[in-house]
Structures are given as C-alpha cells and as structure tokens.
Amino acid sequence: MSKRVFNFSAGPAVLPLPVLQEAQRAVVDLPGAGMSILEISHRSKPMEAILSEAKALLTELLGIPAGYSILFLQGGSSLQFSMIPMNLLRGREVPADYVVTGTWSTKALQEAQREGKVNIAWDGKSHNYSRLPAADELKFSPEASYVHCTSNETIHGVEFPEEPETGSIPLVCDVSSNFLSRPMEVDRYGLIYGCAQKNAGIAGVTVVIIRNDLLERTPKGLPAMLDFKLQAANDSLYNTPPVFAIYVFLLIARWLKNDIGGLAKMARANREKAKLLYDVLDEHPEFYRGHAQPESRSMMNVTWRMPSEELEQAFLKQAQARGLVDLKGHRSVGGIRASIYNAMPREGVTQLRDLMLEFAHQHTAKA
Secondary structure (H helix, E strand, O other): OOOOOEEOOOOOOOOOHHHHHHHHHHHHOOOOOOOOOOOOOOOOHHHHHHHHHHHHHHHHHHOOOOOEEEEEEOOHHHHHHHHHHHHHOOOOOOOEEEEEOOHHHHHHHHHHOOOOOEEEEEEOHHHOOOOOOOHHHOOOOOOOOOEEEEOEEOOOOEEOOOOOOOOOOOEEEEOOOOOOOOOOOHHHOOEEEEEOOOOOOOOOOEEEEEEHHHHOOOOOOOOHHHOHHHHHHOOOOOOOOOHHHHHHHHHHHHHHHHHHOOHHHHHHHHHHHHHHHHHHHHHOOOOOEEOOOHHHEOOOEEEEEOOOHHHHHHHHHHHHHOOEEOOEOOOOOOOEEEEOOOOOOHHHHHHHHHHHHHHHHHHHHHO
8 A cells, every 4th residue: 555645635535544444344244244345235233223323422421311312314514504404494493593603504594595594693704714713702583493503613613612502493504524523412402413425434325313203393395315203213214324424433443432431532532633733833923824812712723824825835835845735725715724623633733733843944034
C-alpha cells in the first residue's frame, strides 16, 4: 500500500486504520457469514446481529435513555432538513424555531419553510457566521413545534459548546460533523440526527435518535420512506438499508468503546488536537486570521485566512508536498480549513502545526 497521507477533508473524512482493516477483511468474508458484507441479505441473521450491536453500542456510548428510537436512514442530513419538518411541523399551527449559525442551518431553514410556519430565533449572518448566540439573544416562539440548531458548522468553523436550553420545547439538533466526538445529554433533545461521513463512518447512512412521543406527530399521507413512524415500526428495514455503511458505523462504535475508551476520552483528545492549531492562530493573529470568534471555535473544523490568496495557495502547495491534504477552505468562503475529526491522528495535527509555524516565520521575516 502507498504511504497514507493525513486527510483533512471535511467529509467524507478520515477513518481509523483498524476500522479500515476490519472492513477490508469483511468485504471478502464477514466473520461467521461465509460471504462478503457486500453480499449479505438485509433480512439475514448476520445483518440482524449488526443492527442490534450497533444500536446497543450507540446507546451505551451516548447513554441514550429509554423512550428513544434509533433509526438508520438514507439521504444524508440534507434529506433530514425536509423529513423533520414534514413529520414534526406539517399541519401544525405553531411555528418551528430555527437558530441559523451558518450554511447548513440556513439550508435546514429553507427546507422547513416549505412545510409550515418558521420563526428565525437568531441569525448570525450579520456577523458573517463567526460566532454563536448568547442565551439572551435567542427569541423563541411560545409553544414552538420544536427548536432546530446545528451543533457544528463545518464551513465557518463554529461549534456550540452546549446547545441552547429550550425548556419543554423539543430541541432538534443536526450533529452531523461532531457526532460521537464528545458526550451528549440525550434526554435534553427531542431529536438528534447526523450523517455518518464525518466521525461515524462512511457516506450512505444517517443516524436519527428520536424521542418516541414525537413519532406520534407524523401526519398521515407522507411518502413511506419519509415517515419516521413507519421507519421506526420497521426497525429501519422498510426497504434495503445501506448495509455496508451500517457495518462501518458498527466498527466505529467498537473502536470508540474498545480502543479509545469512550466519548469523554475522545473529547479530551479532540480538544488537545484543536488547541495545537488555535494556539498558532493566537500567536500569529495578523498572519493567520481565524474566522470563528474564540468562544465559538469548533473542535472539528479549524478555519482561517492569510494575508493574500497567493500565500494561501503557497501554503496548500507546501502542505500537499508533506502529505497534508484537503486543506482548502469551502468554495463559498475560501481560505484554509483543517477538519480534525475523531480519526485524525495527533501526529497529523502536529505536522500541520509545525508547517504553520514555519510558514508564518518564513513569510513574516520577508515582510
């Protein structure tokens, strides 16, 4: 195998090497099945065991209490932007509240507006999505259908250290890019959803954790594939699910439990990795201009600009030569973005930190 680079892509993202190796073996022969994981029936005993263990491990890792259902769905979080208001807002008199903190929460808002009344509880556009709202800035509707927020915005690099308090109003949270990166108090949420291809596996499966009482809101007449209640009643097996993606999710869950030691330890490692890069931004604020305000910084996606696009291109070229790849910022904002998800080794972040220091010293001296 060729030498592995350090992959800083925002998604699909780096995977733990032990997970890749186990998946590689299962592509040829899933243990106990006598066939490839790509060949097994979704109604088979091996698949039944995969689903059961995946749900059990996720319940253990997050401490999911009784009264919640775990669904493995398709269509990514982008489909959930529509599916959630279809199930929880359509036909209701009271609006849903949306906290808009960047590109992905904006897209979620736009889809919800197709389904019913929506109130924008806060919008960070005037701040160029560089910070998150303080509690007293949030303007929730009385008796809102739900409050929606995006836990981490990959493009702008802002992350809620803790999502808003909503009292009795169900909190719906898109956790796509920091799912399983830290512990969560699941009982604070009515619904949690996240596509897998950041921290939890590969593209193709989206995990939804929904409080069972919210399943009763599903209106009649929805397309079967977009009906939460029907999907829960069929244990995510209404149609053929993304078998391989669910299997990789299971391998990630095993890795988090057995190799890492749980989400508290994973969160500690993630904070330490992020600090390596943010320390450089703080030491060289005129050269590395971090997008996120310090109190809103993401532990998953570190974003910054440099004094010129020419310097950014030179930096990316040097990074590529060192095996530090996919650092270019999103096309909508430019600059540099280092996505340092769970599986990014500390060694990769250390090498990026070292390059940042060298590059700043080299070009500051020239100036």
